[in-house]
Amino acid sequence: xxxxxxxxxxxxxxxxxxxxxxxxxxxxxxxxxxxxxxxxxxxxxxxxxxxxxxxxxxxxxxxxxxxxxxxxxxxxxxxxxxxxxxxxxxxxxxxxxxxxxxxxxxxxxxxxxxxxxxxxxxxxxxxxxxxxxxxxxxxxxxxxxxxxxxxxxxxxxxxxxxxxxxxxxxxxxxxxxxxxxxxxxxxxxxxxxxxxxxxxxxxxxxxxxxxxxxxxxxxxxxxxxxxxxxxxxxxxxxxxxxxxxxxxxxxxx
Numbered sequence: 630x631x632x633x634x635x636x637x638x639x640x641x642x643x644x645x646x647x648x649x650x651x652x653x654x655x656x657x658x659x660x661x662x663x664x665x666x667x668x669x670x671x672x673x674x675x676x677x678x679x680x681x682x683x684x685x686x687x688x689x690x691x692x693x694x695x696x697x698x699x700x701x702x703x704x705x706x707x708x709x710x711x712x713x714x715x716x717x718x719x720x721x722x723x724x725x726x727x728x729x730x731x732x733x734x735x736x737x738x739x740x741x742x743x744x745x746x747x748x749x750x751x752x753x754x755x756x757x758x759x760x761x762x763x764x765x766x767x768x769x770x771x772x773x774x775x776x777x778x779x780x781x782x783x784x785x786x787x788x789x790x791x792x793x794x795x796x797x798x799x800x801x802x803x804x805x806x807x808x809x810x811x812x813x814x815x816x817x818x819x820x821x822x823x824x825x826x827x828x829x830x831x832x833x834x835x836x837x838x839x840x841x842x843x844x845x846x847x848x849x850x851x852x853x854x855x856x857x858x859x860x861x862x863x864x865x866x867x868x869x870x871x872x873x874x875x876x877x878x879x880x881x882x
Contacts, residue, residue, distance in 0.1 A: 639726045646719030652712025659705020748832065748859050748881075749783045755857040758790040764849025766795035768873035770812035774825075775803035777880040784878055791850075799873050812875040813837045813865070821877070824864050829879035833860030837875035847874040 769791055773784045788801055802808045804825065806818045813821060816837070828835035834854060838847045851861050 639723055642719050642723035642726055644719075646716050646723060649712045649715030649717070649719055652708055653716060654712075656705050656707075656709025656712055659702075659708060747779060747783075748834075749779065749786050751858045752783070752786050752790070757786070757853055757857050758793060760853040760856055761790055761794035761796075761850070764853065765846040766797070767846035767850075768797045768799055769850070770800040770873050770875045771798060771878070772800070772802060772804045772808055772812055772875065773878040774880045780878055780880050787876065787878070796846075797873075804877060804879075812873070816865070820864075824862050825877045825879050828860070828862040828877065829881070831860040831862065832881055833862065835862040835864070835877040835879070837865040837877075838863050839865060839874065850874055850876075 771784060771788055771791075773780050784801070788798060791798060800808065800812055809816075809818050809821050821835075821837075824835040824837075836847075836851050836854070838851065851863055854861050
């Protein structure tokens with residue numbers, strides 16, 4: 630249910646509660662008929678507690694309703710009970726919908742907060758490891774830009790998550806021309822460095838995919854990053870490779 634539909638449902642529930650409240654008022658007013666009849670049966674007490682104008686009003690109501698007092702009392706009692714039920718249900722429904730709306734807003738705020746947080750924070754809080762477990766494992770090389778605390782922390786989380794999910798790590802080393810050639814043989818180093826720069830600009834990671842099939846483990850890894858709010862700069866295909874995905878982790882801009 631989107632926010633507009635949810636707000637419309639809340640407004641409808643509130644209107645239902647108001648309608649129930651109005652029925653309660655009608656039911657309470659109807660109780661005056663019963664009270665007037667009872668007061669009219671005790672003229673001495675009526676005279677003691679009410680002056681002339683109110684006494685005449687009570688006697689007038691009692692006179693008009695005395696022949697159908699039971700019917701009026703039953704009808705207004707039913708209206709009163711019905712109104713209470715509708716008001717309670719409407720109010721409860723509005724409260725539940727408001728709670729749902731508040732929860733949706735809190736999730737939206739949390740999502741925005743996660744997106745603004747560090748890449749490591751996003752992986753840990755959005756279940757990177759659990760998403761990896763739902764995809765087949767493969768072989769991977771992890772190259773990272775060295776001498777950066779945030780990159781070091783992110784590399785540790787990615788590496789440990791991949792190992793726990795059954796991935797075989799062939800290489801885990803800093804980004805250097807030599808290590809790039811090991812991770813993605815057949816690709817020009819300059820081209821890989823451009824992909825890393827593109828990933829750095831997006832505050833994400835660059836991923837070399839040896840295959841282009843939608844169901845292979847390498848796309849599963851790419852989707853795991855994306856579902857955790859980390860952009861990927863995928864490239865590859867059509868070159869000599871060691872059948873391993875390569876994850877390049879740039880520093881943040």
